[in-house]
Amino acid sequence: MSKTTMTRRGVLKTGAVAGAGVALPTIFTASSAAAYTNEPTGSSVTLGFNVPQTGPYADEGADELRAYELAVEHLNGGGDGGMMNTFSSKALSGNGILGKKVEFVTGDTQTKSDAARASAKSMIEKDGAVMITGGSSSGVAIAVQGLCQEAGVIFMAGLTHSNDTTGKDKKANGFRHFFNGYMSGAALAPVLKNLYGTDRNAYHLTADYTWGWTQEESIAAATEAMGWKTVNKVRTPLAATDFSSYIAPVLNSGADVLVLNHYGGNMVNSLTNAVQFGLRDKVVNGKNFEIVVPLYSRLMAKGAGENVKGIHGSTNWHWSLQDDASKAFVKSFGTKYGFPPSQAAHTVYCQTLLYADACERAGTFNPCGVVEALEGFEFDGLGNGPTLYRAEDHQCFKDVLVVRGKENPTSEFDLLEVVEVTPAAQVTYAPDHPMFAGGNLGTCNPGA
């Protein structure tokens, strides 16, 4: 009879040797077969579209998904080509990306950072996505951008408006086409000055998370610079649905302008409450009381109904723009789906084309090649006029639209009218601007 004695040290040693033995082959295969994460080896390339398919932003997510599908169709040579025909870079020819057919997988972010990270991770690890794009919230975008940086894939941000996405949380593998809180403030301030004068008292209601804070900071700074006073800044919980207890004290505070740093359902409810309380019919300090919604979206304007009439805000893009690119995009989206695209749809469509074009110009899907191709890239023909993807922070600089809720809409889509197109130069800031300071872009990570 034999007796085997097991010591703690013995078990650890055996375990370590066995572990290394199991890991060894994958270490070799990984480094020898692929130069970067999820290098496409077959005849197709997979992109990961990570959008809110459930939860409060599901309608925005659905519109983003429509635009992604349209972009894939155009990249693969289908449809009428949309903005590929107007895009100033002519590297894309309708035969996929680098000759590989574009395929896609989708994930549901649920507008929750952990769910969004989990779905992005699954698309990268299980489905082999070489690029992740999407998001309808800055909290989600920042979380997924961090994940993509670690995993060694490119992240093309969707609808995210917080300064932090390309500010203190910027990452080398992440790129944002959408505008940000600072740009909203810089674009809105001159228009507000013309409309309401320089002697105003503003009261801020702000959604209590990264986007709300940076937008509040940006708008307060821009309006204070032209002489307005900020009477109060009140943070409201993201989960709030009834804002009456926040709205009621506004009139008594001496404020004559209410700034709603809210988005989505929050914005619909707070604006509806403000109009219910009759704020817009009031005269305070001898002036008409005004409401400003710095980040506007047509889908939300629809939710707030006629309450948006005459209220000013800013937006990244609007379907009523009359340049060739916007017209081409609205035509191809409208023909396919029967209604005009939202700004969320526009920005994600652009991001997909920009990524594909960068791969073509770089001649590779390698994230470091893509980063190099996008940094400092100047382009036109995507609906926003001449645009620069700045190398220092991976933020797009382009014109910003100031819009107003239309008084007499002619259709259910005709809710906003463009009041002013603020030129890119006016919304450009230094890369080390205090509102964007504190982050480090780092270097590109190809993973693998």
Added chain:
Amino acid sequence: MDAIILQILNGLDKGSAYALIALGLTLIFGTLGVVNFAHGALFMIGAFCAVTLSKILNLSFETIDPTKTDFLGNPLKVKTPYVMEWFGPETGAAIIDWAVPLAILFSIPIMIAVGFIMERGLIKHFYKRAHADQILVTFGLAIVLQEVVKYFFGANPIPTGAPDAFKGSFDFGVLLGYDPNVIIYPYWRMVYFFFAALVIGGVFAFLQFTTFGMVVRAGMADRETVGLLGINIDKRFTIMFGIAAAVAGIAGVMYAPINSPNYHMGMDFLVLSFVVVVVGGMGSLPGAVLAGFLLGILESFASMNQIKSLIPGIDQIIIYVVAIIILLTRPRGLMGRKGVMEE
């Protein structure tokens, strides 16, 4: 002082909604002994009855206006609601304007039917099961109902306005001798408060002064004895479920103009309504109403700047803090009776 009056007023309408939902929850719990987590969904379905009626009244036929174009450059299709065609533009517009009050009539039969189907089809089978099972199955049902509504109506809130006559706000401050604009309160919220008071009064009167109500009360107190007297108490309890569903439904209908209905509004109210029921005392109808208003007003106070600057984040937890304090000092809630959920 003005700020305090303002927040009391503000708490009233939210308190009204809590009280109405909690009242229905208590009715169901008191009669059928079921903890119904789908009650918030009934409130939400009520709100969507208002949305649906408003959509029905806005059903339109299309005519082509060749002088204008749509977003693709095709001739513009102009929509005219049938109601305007049938009753003339002015009467038609007035009917559409009054969609929400009209929806009360529209919703009552729908809600009673929904309540009846829910009770007979699903909840009936869980009477003898543990409360945890009932909570799980009704919570699941709530999610299903919520997703069904989202499938048909989308995820974004749908604006459903009050009649034009009730737009704007009333200046209470002037009435009390304050400057104008100090204490203002929207007309529709006042309507909501009086409506809630009316419904609550109606339910109490029904239970107190009708034979049916008397039997139900007797059944709540001692189900077996009432059964032994040859009265079919189950049938009456099923009807009470329908009534509770209708109360939640009309509470939802009238709430639609206050906050645009969305598919998860039921869940937003449900958890708080449960706290209300527990604080009020399980099975106590007056307790539910009292606690509803109390917590509504407290929540409103907690969102005042002066209080938020002292204790940040208090507006989100105040209800739970108060609930803990009340339950520590009065374990059966404000008006709870001995013996309820204490076997």
